[in-house]
Amino acid sequence: MERRDLHGRDASTRDRPARDAPDARDRPDLAGVPPLARITLGTQVYDALRDLLIAGELAPGERLSLRTVAERLGTSMMPAREAVSRLVADEALEVLPNRAVRVPVITLGKFRELTRVRIAVEGFAAAEAARACRPDDLAVIRGHDAAFRHEVRADAPDLERAMRANRDLHFAVYAAAGLPSLVAIVEGLWLRIGPVLNLDMRSSPRRLAEGGAAAHHARLVAALAVGDAEGARAALAADIAGSAAFIETTGRLAP
Amino acid sequence: MERRDLHGRDASTRDRPARDAPDARDRPDLAGVPPLARITLGTQVYDALRDLLIAGELAPGERLSLRTVAERLGTSMMPAREAVSRLVADEALEVLPNRAVRVPVITLGKFRELTRVRIAVEGFAAAEAARACRPDDLAVIRGHDAAFRHEVRADAPDLERAMRANRDLHFAVYAAAGLPSLVAIVEGLWLRIGPVLNLDMRSSPRRLAEGGAAAHHARLVAALAVGDAEGARAALAADIAGSAAFIETTGRLAP
DNA sequence: TGCCGTGATCTGTGATCACACTTAGGCTGG
DNA sequence: CCAGCCTAAGTGTGATCACAGATCACGGCA
Structure with missing residues (x-):
């Protein structure tokens, strides 16, 4: 059970590139600098779970827990919540009436x-x-x-x-x-x-x-x-x- | 600026039906009672914004604020966050590098x-x-x-x-x-x-x-x-x- | 022996606080 | 009078706490 740490917890480095964004907008003719994708922790958790899903490393019916996901990926519960919410919206995960989250069992x-x-x-x-x-x-x-x-x-x-x-x-x-x-x-x-x-x-x-x-x-x-x-x-x-x-x-x- | 209240904040009545779910599962031959859709505040906010969007009541380029949405709909910021996150995932909303949320301007x-x-x-x-x-x-x-x-x-x-x-x-x-x-x-x-x-x-x-x-x-x-x-x-x-x-x-x- | 109540524990959901950042407005200094 | 900084309000993001409901195992009654 390896523990991937998504943090790179030095927020100053993580958000650094965003500081150039206003410049790029003020001078739109400045070449390069694509729109500058936002990389929040929630998005990173989303991508991680997404990869696990389409790689089939999460079996149908397998249950997930926000706290477990959060701990496993080295974040708090909030990013895990956002990621799971999005995946549920995509119907890539489902939350049962019991409030249990699992990967759906396809009929x-x-x-x-x-x-x-x-x-x-x-x-x-x-x-x-x-x-x-x-x-x-x-x-x-x-x-x-x-x-x-x-x-x-x-x-x-x-x-x-x-x-x-x-x-x-x-x-x-x-x-x-x-x-x-x-x-x-x-x-x-x-x-x-x-x-x-x-x-x-x-x-x-x-x-x-x-x-x-x-x-x-x-x-x-x-x-x-x-x-x-x-x-x-x-x-x-x-x-x-x-x-x-x-x-x-x-x-x-x-x- | 009418204030729709999504609460029905009496959680006891809102979640009441769920109490029958286990019975329905234990006795699957019990007629009626479909799986019982979950209706969280986040989902309700999502549906509300979704209706506004496909009805064209939110103009392209118009900006949204989590706190404003939350207040307008009578909830706290959390459900608004989840709703907006899902809509961003659907590309129905976008968050700029400035962290501003708006409805996308289609080219x-x-x-x-x-x-x-x-x-x-x-x-x-x-x-x-x-x-x-x-x-x-x-x-x-x-x-x-x-x-x-x-x-x-x-x-x-x-x-x-x-x-x-x-x-x-x-x-x-x-x-x-x-x-x-x-x-x-x-x-x-x-x-x-x-x-x-x-x-x-x-x-x-x-x-x-x-x-x-x-x-x-x-x-x-x-x-x-x-x-x-x-x-x-x-x-x-x-x-x-x-x-x-x-x-x-x-x-x-x-x- | 079989069954039902009952508690601890874990779940997702919602609220609140803390923080870094952006942005707009007013002020000061030229 | 205008350019500049610079404060104050507002932003999304992340963390933490609170809570109702679900689950499961243990223990007691029939």
Whole structure:
């Protein structure tokens, strides 16, 4: 049970960059200096929990406690509260009538519903990506694709790395569509299926290679390269449907 | 400046129903008694602000203050904090590097992006609705359609009622698709375009009748009635594109 | 032996205080 | 008369306390 400390508790260094913000606003023609993302403790806790969720390190049904989360991450209860509130709003966590917080247990019906929505939304993103994809976007995508293929073909596949490569590949495609709000929507969906998807995937490693994931990815990349929107959509839909079908066969989903 | 009091501060009455929850779980065959939604002050503040936003009563660029919101709604600062945090997470509000909270100013580019995403997502929802629509769903939809048509044709159109009828019509269609997570996504989108959309609509009333909204709605309802998925999608896409084009002509959007 | 009341403990929620920071307004010094 | 500082009010963020309700185990009654 390692203890990540989010503090960097020297607030003077943490908030330092913000002091330049007024300058940047007074002289908007000053290059560089992007809007300067706010990094509060609450946001950091949110990101930490978020990563745990989509990595499947928090199992469905697992319970959380504000005080435990706070202590584990080295903060007080307040940032944990904010983080959990946001995740509950995203339906990535749920708080029962008992006031207990846990990661939701997805039913089979809900899983199928999410899969249909994913195919529609992510399929659209892939199609748009095929239209808007630029050479450097494609290069990044190919990089992640190669990493994934390399990992699943290895003698001792590193599942964590493989899943991360898969995720990076998908989101690189979605980012190439040039619709940030769409990417945010997809992130919300992944946040909800992450636990069940990655958890089951972890339980049966070799399925990763057997499933047609690599083949679907290859078709996807090929379609993107030639600007074939419908081809990209179909390839991505097949990829999603394939992994969903596998999850269903494990039968671990609640009725 | 009326003062809505969210308290009902008699906690004993507010939380009373929860006491039946354990019984309902122990005897699951006990009819009625759905899971019993939690209603915290934070959630109520969230809903209040949310309604203000999608009704366009909070103009883009308008600033909010936690303490002001709290006082106005008759609570302390904590529930206001949670509500604002959630809305910021939804990108329905934003907090500047100065730590000032305001409703975001949408740029023209962002507006077009959101419109494209809306056409894709809501169009899909309409198509699914055409497949899954049941007679009683259709009846509800027709009711809202009639209300909207009646309102825009009146001599003295009540804009607020018209916009609400329009919103109810749209969401009745999306609900008919039977994909709750999709409805949640669309709500997030409406939360972000609500301010600019409804604000501009309010500034020029008669456009409501001139715009083809009623005609698009008619085509939409007709398509739903016969299960024509692509027809429904097209009608809804035209509706969205129409109102978006009108908004752009007002030229009020930031470059 | 089986069951129900009852207490300690832990939960999320709300209120309040403390703090660093921003911002606007009034004052002083030129 | 204007530019400059500089105080005072107001901001979100984080910590801490208070509290009602839930959970669970122990102990006593039937």
